[in-house]
Amino acid sequence: MSAPAVPLTDAPGSAARKRPRVAKPEKPAGAKPRVQHKGAILAFVLPFGTLFALFYLVPIGYAIYQSLLVIEREGTFGQATQVFGGLTQYILVFQNGPFWTSIGRVLAFGAVQVPIMLGLALLFALLLDSPLVRGKKFFRLAFFVPYAVPGVIAAIMWGYLYSPNLSPFRAVTENINFLSADLVLWAIANVVTWVFVGYNMLIIYSALLAIPTELYEAARIDGAGQLRIAWSVKIPLIMPAIILTAIFSIIGTLQLLAEPQVFRSFSSAVTSTFTPNLTVYSTSSIPNFNLAAAFSVVLALATFILSFTFLKFTQRKEAK
Amino acid sequence: MSTLTPTTPAKPARGIRSIEGKAPRAQRESPFARVSAMIVMAVFTLYFLVPIWWLLVAASKNRSQFNSTNPLWFADFSLFENIGNLVAYRDGVYLKWMLNSALYAGVGALVGTIIAGMCGYALAKYNFPGRELIFNVVLGGVLVPATALALPLFLIFSQISLTNTFWSVFLPSLVSPFGVYLARIYASASVPDELIEAARLDGAGELRTFFTVSVRMMVPALVTVFLFQFVAIWNNFFLPLIMLRDETLFPVTLGLYAWNSQVNQIPVLRDYVLIGALLSIIPLIIIFLLLQRFWRNGLSAGSVK
Numbered sequence: 125m126s127a128p129a130v131p132l133t134d135a136p137g138s139a140a141r142k143r144p145r146v147a148k149p150e151k152p153a154g155a156k157p158r159v160q161h162k163g164a165i166l167a168f169v170l171p172f173g174t175l176f177a178l179f180y181l182v183p184i185g186y187a188i189y190q191s192l193l194v195i196e197r198e199g200t201f202g203q204a205t206q207v208f209g210g211l212t213q214y215i216l217v218f219q220n221g222p223f224w225t226s227i228g229r230v231l232a233f234g235a236v237q238v239p240i241m242l243g244l245a246l247l248f249a250l251l252l253d254s255p256l257v258r259g260k261k262f263f264r265l266a267f268f269v270p271y272a273v274p275g276v277i278a279a280i281m282w283g284y285l286y287s288p289n290l291s292p293f294r295a296v297t298e299n300i301n302f303l304s305a306d307l308v309l310w311a312i313a314n315v316v317t318w319v320f321v322g323y324n325m326l327i328i329y330s331a332l333l334a335i336p337t338e339l340y341e342a343a344r345i346d347g348a349g350q351l352r353i354a355w356s357v358k359i360p361l362i363m364p365a366i367i368l369t370a371i372f373s374i375i376g377t378l379q380l381l382a383e384p385q386v387f388r389s390f391s392s393a394v395t396s397t398f399t400p401n402l403t404v405y406s407t408s409s410i411p412n413f414n415l416a417a418a419f420s421v422v423l424a425l426a427t428f429i430l431s432f433t434f435l436k437f438t439q440r441k442e443a444k
Numbered sequence: 445m446s447t448l449t450p451t452t453p454a455k456p457a458r459g460i461r462s463i464e465g466k467a468p469r470a471q472r473e474s475p476f477a478r479v480s481a482m483i484v485m486a487v488f489t490l491y492f493l494v495p496i497w498w499l500l501v502a503a504s505k506n507r508s509q510f511n512s513t514n515p516l517w518f519a520d521f522s523l524f525e526n527i528g529n530l531v532a533y534r535d536g537v538y539l540k541w542m543l544n545s546a547l548y549a550g551v552g553a554l555v556g557t558i559i560a561g562m563c564g565y566a567l568a569k570y571n572f573p574g575r576e577l578i579f580n581v582v583l584g585g586v587l588v589p590a591t592a593l594a595l596p597l598f599l600i601f602s603q604i605s606l607t608n609t610f611w612s613v614f615l616p617s618l619v620s621p622f623g624v625y626l627a628r629i630y631a632s633a634s635v636p637d638e639l640i641e642a643a644r645l646d647g648a649g650e651l652r653t654f655f656t657v658s659v660r661m662m663v664p665a666l667v668t669v670f671l672f673q674f675v676a677i678w679n680n681f682f683l684p685l686i687m688l689r690d691e692t693l694f695p696v697t698l699g700l701y702a703w704n705s706q707v708n709q710i711p712v713l714r715d716y717v718l719i720g721a722l723l724s725i726i727p728l729i730i731i732f733l734l735l736q737r738f739w740r741n742g743l744s745a746g747s748v749k
Contacts, residue, residue, distance in 0.1 A: 159572045164650030168566035169578065171559040172624060179616040180585050183596035190599060248488070256473055256481035266489045269496065272728035274679040276697040277721045280704050281495055284502075284718070292498050292515030322492065350473060371587075379591045382681040382697075389705040401591055401682065408595055408686070416595055424592035431587050 184424075191418035206414070213418035222397040223419060227426070229309060230399050234377035237313040242369055244317070245324035249362075250354045252325075253332040264329070268322035275319060279386035282315045287390065303391035312383050316376075324369040331365035332358060367438045371431045378427045381405070496725075503722040507715060523719075530719045538720055540692055541699040545678055546727070547610075548695055552617040553674035560620050560673075561666050564627025565654055569640060579628065585621030594682045601687065612687040613695070617677045623669040630665030631658070667738040671731070678728060696724045 159165070194209030217223060248267060251257050270278065284290050286302040302311040335358065343353050359366075381401035388394045396406040400423045408416035498516060504523035505513065513519040530538050567579050597616055601607045635658045643653040659666070684698045694702070700720050703713045 161570060161650050165566050165570050165572050167651055168562040168654070172563035172619070173578070175559065175615070175619045176582065176585065176621065179597065179619050180588065180593065180621070183593045183600060184588070186600055187596035190596070247484070251481050251485060254481070256478050257485055258482070263485050263489065267492050268732070269729060270492050271675070272732055273496070273725045274681075274697045276681050276701050277724055280700065280717060280721055281499055285495060285498065290511065318492065318495070350477065375587065375589050379589045381591055385681075386701060386704065389707065404595055405682070405686065408598070413599055417599070420592050420595050424588060427589055427592070428587050
């Protein structure tokens with residue numbers, strides 16, 4: 125699992141920069157490079173390429189196109205027609221208070237939940253990799269099992285666990301209402317953490333396994349303790365894996381949908397605009413597809429920019 | 445990352461010190477560290493497993509015992525009776541959902557893995573114009589969240605009257621940019637050019653070389669891709685939610701969600717939701733256990749390199 129995770133992380137920026145250099149010597153300057161095995165390459169790339177174009181690129185283009193349209197009606201009950209409206213929908217998006225509240229909500233969620241989740245994942249991975257823990261196989265599996273629980277199912281399950289009258293922990297839930305407006309966001313954060321700690325732990329743990337043991341031996345002989353080895357040798361070496369998990373977590377946070385959608389049947393505090401994606405969903409069920417498409421575009425852009433900035437930021441730090 | 449810089453110069457200094465004759469410290473860790481590490485692991489084992497344990501116990505009880513007996517221990521064990529009721533409910537719609545999920549996730553991940561593997565392999569092993577462009581576009585695709593595509597996909601599928609069909613959920617699930625990414629990295633690291641060259645000399649075509657020789661070296665990566673795509677499709681919620689109206693096309697997650705939101709009107713559904721939730725996580729756990737050997741092989745292969 126990790127084998128790929130390790131080299132993966134430095135790819136987006138650096139691979140793009142390095143590759144052409146490798147490829148260049150093969151093409152003589154000016155001459156058109158002769159591509160061998162054209163047919164085979166086409167056969168390899170086309171199936172994925174076609175589907176990727178149809179179900180990734182076209183929808184993105186179509187969403188942008190839809191977001192530029194407005195609906196005009198002749199009179200109140202007249203025929204509705206879609207006409208080009210420029211950035212009208214985007215102006216509506218930027219004026220939409222609940223949408224930005226929901227963005228703020230998921231950002232707060234991410235700022236708290238992602239560090240906790242990744243901190244735990246890192247701690248468990250380091251413990252599994254240290255000689256301190258016995259029964260590694262068992263713990264690895266036990267911590268990973270929640271990942272096999274789909275988000276919807278996990279949310280249903282925890283919904284019952286939080287419930288004031290059905291929970292097995294009624295002693296707690298009768299006194300603390302986890303489903304109240306104040307706490308429900310963090311109740312959802314717990315569900316997400318519960319599901320994904322083990323997954324992130326495995327990615328980080330796999331990166332740890334890929335470190336040659338001689339590196340620890342050297343540090344050990346130098347008298348470094350486990351903590352010191354973890355801090356000074358292991359963590360710097362697995363930073364790419366940690367960054368990878370962080371990016372996926374950030375993307376996941378902004379896309380939060382299934383868990384809050386399920387929690388709507390447990391708690392009235394979860395509104396139809398609780399997260400950005402819920403806003404998209406409820407706007408499209410009105411139906412107001414053009415506005416929903418504009419929400420989607422803004423959300424995808426925000427996600428892209430955030431994860432990209434994070435990537436660049438961490439890479440720059442690494443380079444220093 | 446900043447930790448990297450200060451530690452690097454520190455190492456040689458320490459090395460010199462040890463050469464001066466400091467004996468390597470005893471390998472034993474302090475009992476205190478051991479005990480506290482085990483306590484942390486034990487506490488979190490409870491955190492991760494108790495909810496699932498509760499689900500198993502709750503699913504094994506009949507209605508009257510659900511609220512009147514110890515919620516974390518079995519009463520009369522009526523799990524199989526409950527399962528029978530669940531399966532019989534509304535002509536076995538639950539089984540239909542499980543079957544749908546198996547089709548969406550099983551077939552989808554299998555086909556998706558093959559095409560992602562092929563594409564990643566071509567990007568790794570052949571030189572052709574546009575290769576970097578394709579790779580970078582696919583890489584951008586990794587960062588585009590699948591949920592952002594659900595709504596435009598719905599609009600497109602409704603243009604061609606394909607919403608509320610099996611294909612509307614199945615086809616978009618086939619695309620895994622992350623799979624291409626992984627396959628490329630793994631193929632360039634683990635499939636030697638000499639091997640492909642040798643196969644060529646033996647007269648094997650490119651496609652045949654891929655399917656008979658190269659694929660074998662890529663197995664750990666392909667299993668990983670399959671596994672993650674399977675989970676992603678099995679867990680997918682937004683796309684089916686937005687695409688499907690017909691209950692008989694639902695994957696199990698959407699079906700249980702629909703039942704759960706009707707619990708207040710139809711109280712009997714609560715039992716079915718809990719039993720159904722328990723059953724729905726078993727296939728994934730089995731798949732993880734079965735394929736564990738493969739991805740562990742993948743890990744060791746990765747660490748050798």
